Amino acid sequence: MNYKQCAKTLLGHENILILTHKNPDGDTMASAAALCSALRRGGRTACLYANPQVNDKLRPFVEEFFAPAGYKYKYVVAVDIATEGLLPKGYEGLVNFCIDHHPTNSHYAGAELVRPEKSSCAEVVMELIQNINTEISREEATLLYIGLSTDTGCFQYSNTNAASLRAASDLLRLGADNAMVNLRFFRKVSRARLMLESMIYAGMDYYRDGRISVATVTLDMMEKAGATEDDCDDLAGLAGRAEDSVVSITIKEQEGGSCKISVRSNPEVSSSDICAVFGGGGHAMAAGCTIMGTPRMAKELLIQVIDEVWK
């Protein structure tokens, strides 16, 4: 289906429920909210699934669209959800329409608008809204800018392309409040986060002349910094800042004696091969796993495995 046909399909339904994925990020929440706003402006009744996992940064932008208790929906739309396993529990098999940009989309919905060439789902929703209403509202432009900028790491991730920058330019022209979004999502952090970063950088370990960098976040560090999980956004990116790092590892101690591991790497080493040894997975340049044991044990095991995987 093209954008026009999708818009027509959506406008042909009433009492729409829009779903966002588990562990929701800026792209799923803000794109869904923008779509909800546009459908309402198009005269439809539409609500967002009240995702209980939404974080404090995103909540103020999306909760006005949350479905009230007992909302009777007749048509279910999934936004930015690649597979049924990422749907909120209980909605498997119920999705009528899926809007997504993941190349890994498993085509689980009755109808779909999947555009893997887009760097964010916000860009897909942006074109869709232009076919629902003639103009994107200022509020929708800001929501779409949140989705686009967070999914591209403020235009620094490798998925950023000419089209994503062009879309960002158009959103600013439509009134997106990029100054506010930049402050809130990219610049400002809590004092606890700054203290946690201080401890992480102080405790970095380097191997093979710095080509392997390891950051460790213990429960004790979290407590000393006064940090909560809300202060831990993108911690996995810090270790890779070290200039010679080819493989970066972040070891985050969990309650109960395990460690959550994030691995990032340049193309010459496979992050997923490293994590597969411990039953984890992911992509060639970003993967994760869980290791039972202390952070120190986890680090030793990981270095051993990297010595095997990366000759």
Next chain:
Amino acid sequence: MNYKQCAKTLLGHENILILTHKNPDGDTMASAAALCSALRRGGRTACLYANPQVNDKLRPFVEEFFAPAGYKYKYVVAVDIATEGLLPKGYEGLVNFCIDHHPTNSHYAGAELVRPEKSSCAEVVMELIQNINTEISREEATLLYIGLSTDTGCFQYSNTNAASLRAASDLLRLGADNAMVNLRFFRKVSRARLMLESMIYAGMDYYRDGRISVATVTLDMMEKAGATEDDCDDLAGLAGRAEDSVVSITIKEQEGGSCKISVRSNPEVSSSDICAVFGGGGHAMAAGCTIMGTPRMAKELLIQVIDEVWK
């Protein structure tokens, strides 16, 4: 003069020398290099002033354009230089043509192309090159992307607008290597820098419930971190990351018993008013000064002054 007239003027001269400003940043160096490349492709002899202050990050992109010793120039072009005081020493009164985007440009040159609506000088040079040659080369696109992205803080500073994002999109389409630029200028830092950031965050001071944040960088910290001036890019931005900060201060101890002070503030407080007390200056939201004395003394004096200036 419009872009076409400027292009014609430049192409009407030979043995061109292109100047960059004191303490050169990405915008002056990379925009000048892109212009130099385009003029050479247009059949002109052109060289960059071999700015001795260029840093290690920028040098590999620009030094191929540096004027050889004894280069006999007949026509001098200034790029991104707002006032004669920012010219390299000895070139005062010699500038034939000035290309700039600063609203504060003092119109010191015989002819000029000053476009204050542009967020970077790279965007001015970009339009100019399109009038010198029909197409921007890949290498020039990368240089212009360096200028544009560094001058807008990778599209996060308040000068970022729809036109700057549109220009960035066009540069990617023309082959700019944004992945390499992002890694080099925004993502990767030395291990010494990570250690210095660790010490800075650990030593942050907060006043008025965190609305004033103070970062201190002592000579001792620099030595312990193994850091040099090359590791100190944008240190003045770190203190302002603290979420409640309205005024952020960075105190950098200098050899000889003085401290270099950077003040950043939201519009409700004037950074330049604070710095003026110590004989410094700047803008309402970013200013600087020097205070004789230890970092501790400087901090106490600054807090006193802020109590006067910000009631």
